[in-house]
Amino acid sequence: MKERSLRGTVAVAGVGETAYYKRGEAPDAEFKLALKAIKAACENAGISPKELDGFASFSNDRSDPSRLAAALGCSELRFSNMQWGGGGGGGAAAVGNAAAAIATGIADCVVVFRALAQGQFGRFGQGPRRNTIAGDFAHTIPYGLMSPAQMFAMKVVRFMHDHGVAQNALRSISLAAYHHAQSNPRAVMYGRPLDEETYDSSRWIVEPFHLYDCCLENDGAAAMVLVSAERAKDFPHKPCYLLGAVGGSHYRAGASVHNTPQYASSTFPSLAPHLYDMARITAKEVDVLQCYENFTGGVLMSMVEHGFCEPAECNDFFVKERFLAPDGDLPLNTSGGNLAECYMHGLGLIIESVRQIRGDSTSQVENSEVSMTISGPMVTPVSSCIFGGETTL
Amino acid sequence: MTDYYLATGLPQPNPAPDGLDAPYWQGLQDEKILLQSCTDCHKWQWGPEWICHHCHSEQVTFAEVPPQGIIYSYERVWHPVHPALKEQGPYIIVLVEIPAADNVRLVGNLLGDPQQPVVIGSTVLAKFEHHNDSQPPFTLLQWRTG
Numbered sequence: 001m002k003e004r005s006l007r008g009t010v011a012v013a014g015v016g017e018t019a020y021y022k023r024g025e026a027p028d029a030e031f032k033l034a035l036k037a038i039k040a041a042c043e044n045a046g047i048s049p050k051e052l053d054g055f056a057s058f059s060n061d062r063s064d065p066s067r068l069a070a071a072l073g074c075s076e077l078r079f080s081n082m083q084w085g086g087g088g089g090g091g092a093a094a095v096g097n098a099a100a101a102i103a104t105g106i107a108d109c110v111v112v113f114r115a116l117a118q119g120q121f122g123r124f125g126q127g128p129r130r131n132t133i134a135g136d137f138a139h140t141i142p143y144g145l146m147s148p149a150q151m152f153a154m155k156v157v158r159f160m161h162d163h164g165v166a167q168n169a170l171r172s173i174s175l176a177a178y179h180h181a182q183s184n185p186r187a188v189m190y191g192r193p194l195d196e197e198t199y200d201s202s203r204w205i206v207e208p209f210h211l212y213d214c215c216l217e218n219d220g221a222a223a224m225v226l227v228s229a230e231r232a233k234d235f236p237h238k239p240c241y242l243l244g245a246v247g248g249s250h251y252r253a254g255a256s257v258h259n260t261p262q263y264a265s266s267t268f269p270s271l272a273p274h275l276y277d278m279a280r281i282t283a284k285e286v287d288v289l290q291c292y293e294n295f296t297g298g299v300l301m302s303m304v305e306h307g308f309c310e311p312a313e314c315n316d317f318f319v320k321e322r323f324l325a326p327d328g329d330l331p332l333n334t335s336g337g338n339l340a341e342c343y344m345h346g347l348g349l350i351i352e353s354v355r356q357i358r359g360d361s362t363s364q365v366e367n368s369e370v371s372m373t374i375s376g377p378m379v380t381p382v383s384s385c386i387f388g389g390e391t392t393l
Numbered sequence: 394m395t396d397y398y399l400a401t402g403l404p405q406p407n408p409a410p411d412g413l414d415a416p417y418w419q420g421l422q423d424e425k426i427l428l429q430s431c432t433d434c435h436k437w438q439w440g441p442e443w444i445c446h447h448c449h450s451e452q453v454t455f456a457e458v459p460p461q462g463i464i465y466s467y468e469r470v471w472h473p474v475h476p477a478l479k480e481q482g483p484y485i486i487v488l489v490e491i492p493a494a495d496n497v498r499l500v501g502n503l504l505g506d507p508q509q510p511v512v513i514g515s516t517v518l519a520k521f522e523h524h525n526d527s528q529p530p531f532t533l534l535q536w537r538t539g
Contacts, residue, residue, distance in 0.1 A: 127475035130404050136440060138406035138414070140500050142533055144399050145486050147474040154488050158466035161513050204471040204483075256440030258488050259498050263466070 005244075005278050008393045010099040011232035012240040013109075014045025015351045017222040020188055020342035024119030026219030034063035034115035035071055037221035041111060045225045045235050052225070054079030054110030056098040058090025059345055063115050079107035083247060083383075088292060089267070089376025091346040093247025093383035098226050108227065114347040115221035124148060124217055136256040148294060149214055152378045153206045156297030158264035160208060163311040167208060169318035170296040171199050173332070174212045174339055176323035177293065181336025184362040188216055189340035213296040215338040222347040224354065240357040240387050243370075244279030246271050247383035254380050266301035266377035272384065276307075279386040281370055283307040286386070288331045288356045288365045290349035291374040293338045298377030306374065306384065325363035334363040346375045350385070357389050397522060398502045398535055399484060402477030405527055414441045416455040421532035424521045427455040428494050439497035460519030461539065462489035465498055467511045483507045487536055489517055504537040515539075 018028075018036045026033060042049045049072040055065035056079065065080040079101040083090035091114070098110035118124070127146035128137075137146070145151065159165065178194035181187035194212060202211040232239035250270040253260045262269060276282060283306060291299045300314060308330065309317035323332035335341040335352040342348050353371040355361040369389040376382050408415035420427035430437050431445035432452035444451050466488045473479050485503040490496045503511060504520060516539040523532045 125474060128404055129476075132407045133404035134407040134409045135414075137404075138409070138418075139440065141404050142399075142406050143486055143500055143502050144403065144470060144475075144478060144481075144484055145500055149472075150468065150470060150474070150486070153468040154466040154486070157468055158488075158513070161466070204469070206471060207469040252446065255438075255446075257498065258500055259439050263488075263498075 006096065006099050006103055007243050007278055007280065008241050009103040009229050010226050010242045011229045012224060012242070012354045012387070013047065013227045013231070013235045014041045014043070014225040015223070015354050016040025016042070016044050017186070017344065017348065017351065018220045020186060020344070021219040022188065023123065023217040023219055026117050026119065028117070030115050030117035030120050031063050031067070033117060033219070033221035034068065034113055037115065037223040038068065038072065038111050038113055041223035041225045044237070047109070047225070050074055051109050052111050053077060054081070054098060054101055054107035056081040056094045056101070056110055056112045057114055058083040058094040059087045059114070061114055062121070063113070079110055086379045086381040087376060088294060088345040089379040089382040090247065091292070091350055091375035091383060092245055092373055092385035093375070093381065095224070095226070095242065095350060095385050096245030096247055096383065099242050099245060102226055102228050110226050111223050112226065112347070113221065113223040114345045116345060117219045118217055119219060139257045149206050149209055152295055152298060153209055154258065155264050155378055156208055156295070156301070159297070159301055162264055163314060165300065165314045169300055169314045170208060170213055171196065172318045172320045172323065173293065173296040173299045174199055175320045177333045177337045177339040179320070179324055180334045180363045181340035184336050184341055187336040187341040188218060189336060208297065209295050212339070215294050216343040218343045220342060220344055222344045222351055224347070224351060238358045239390055240354050241390070241393060243281060243386040243388045243392060244275050245383065245385035246275045246278065247381050249380035249382060264301070266298050266305050267380050267382040268302055268305035268377070268384070271382065272306045275384050275386065281386055285370050286330070286372045287368040287370045288325070288334060289372050289374070290333055290337065290353050292346040292349055292376050293333065294376065294378070302374045302377040325361070325365050331363070331365045334361050334365065349373050349375070353387050357387050397524070398504055400477050400481050403475060405524065406531055413443065417441065418531065420455065420457070421521060421534055422523070422530065426458050426460055426519060426534065428458055428491065428497060429453050430456040430494070437494040437497050439494070439499070458491050458493045462491045462499065462517055462536065464488070464511065464513050464515050464517055465490045466513060467503065469507070485511060487511070487517065489536055499534060501534050501536045504535050
């Protein structure tokens with residue numbers, strides 16, 4: 001029987017994004033942002049948007065594929081896909097879903113996209129404005145537990161308690177992201193560097209998260225066009241192949257009211273091995289890593305659960321210098337990521353992974369052939385993926 | 394001033410429209426902690442679900458547990474994300490394990506000084522915080538160090 005795997009079957013033809021804005025400041029409607037990003041990704045690929053025949057997104061993106069296909073004049077629609085649940089945890093899974101459609105002949109040219117205009121539709125980081133609440137949230141919101149930072153801080157507190165992780169480990173992640181943003185003119189925090197003292201003296205949002213441990217909230221859109229690997233060399237850029245993509249969660253991760261048995265987790269313990277199996281890659285072979293920062297603590301736990309270090313080694317492993325391109329041994333979030341480039345629900349991180357393979361990142365890692373992205377830790381489902389250059393096939 | 398831990402004005406809890414957690418909320422008003430237990434395999438589970446995740450029995454019922462638990466994790470919140478909490482200052486949320494119910498966990502606040510040190514693994518006792526001036530009345534389950 002043929003091996004069931006996405007490895008090497010799908011390639012990235014083009015990537016694109018709109019300008020990134022502070023939340024609420026986009027001059028365009030959310031749907032127009034989606035169209036602009038998709039157009040940009042197609043232009044990057046050198047194809048007409050009319051050639052797209054599939055759309056994949058995540059986190060209940062509001063830009064409906066049928067309307068997109070109509071607006072873009074696509075000749076037909078063959079794949080209209082939404083990763084179910086998990087918010088930003090669906091980013092790499094959306095890539096995997098699109099790739100699965102291409103690999104199995106369901107569609108030929110699929111765009112993965114995400115668009116956000118919080119001025120038009122409201123913010124993530126605020127509690128609900130209503131008089132009553134029922135269901136799972138009735139067991140948390142009346143106790144003042146309602147924002148994403150508050151939903152995840154208790155996982156991180158317990159992980160840090162169990163393994164003796166110090167605050168400086170979280171700080172290293174934030175410093176690396178801001179460092180890389182200073183080289184990236186697209187970054188919202190371009191020209192706004194961060195140092196140790198500023199981090200240490202910044203206010204608490206919820207312990208153990210300082211202000212700079214928390215992602216931005218932005219307006220904009222991003223998109224990525226995928227095609228079958230046979231066509232990888234038909235496009236203007238260096239070929240970039242998908243080696244693996246997985247989405248899911250561990251045993252009873254969705255048990256409500258903070259009752260998942262393995263609580264102090266980024267939700268990757270059972271999933272990450274599947275990624276490495278499919279990609280036939282080990283953590284040691286990863287040249288550059290983009291790891292979704294909703295909050296720095298999630299980055300730390302994700303990296304542990306993807307095997308980059310042991311839990312007890314975090315204080316030694318999580319030092320800024322290790323994470324800086326080009327010389328660190330594991331350059332991390334080289335565009336500035338969700339903390340300092342833009343919070344495009346993590347799709348920007350996946351695009352940065354592709355740039356590292358192509359060789360056109362603003363913080364390029366030399367000879368980068370294996371490029372990993374981790375999406376949306378601590379939610380369920382989460383996802384991660386690995387891209388590779390031609391030598392990895 | 395009220396005796397409530399948090400300022401009033403947050404969304405107040407209602408039983409789920411499908412009735413799944415209604416016995417829990419009624420129990421709190423009666424100063425009882427009622428959590429879900431399987432009549433067939435005697436496993437506990439929380440949050441509530443329509444079947445037992447262990448044996449898939451539909452004979453899940455609500456049974457009383459002693460009003461004490463152990464702090465599994467916590468967080469001290471500083472930045473308010475709701476207008477009702479603008480003047481609140483820091484407050485503590487605890488995740489409490491219930492040893493008498495297979496260590497299922499409940500979310501509540503830790504009463505007392507919001508800047509007190511919190512010790513994971515320490516014992517806490519339940520305090521029923523009745524909001525009888527609300528319409529309809531409801532009760533929150535709070536915790537104090539034992």
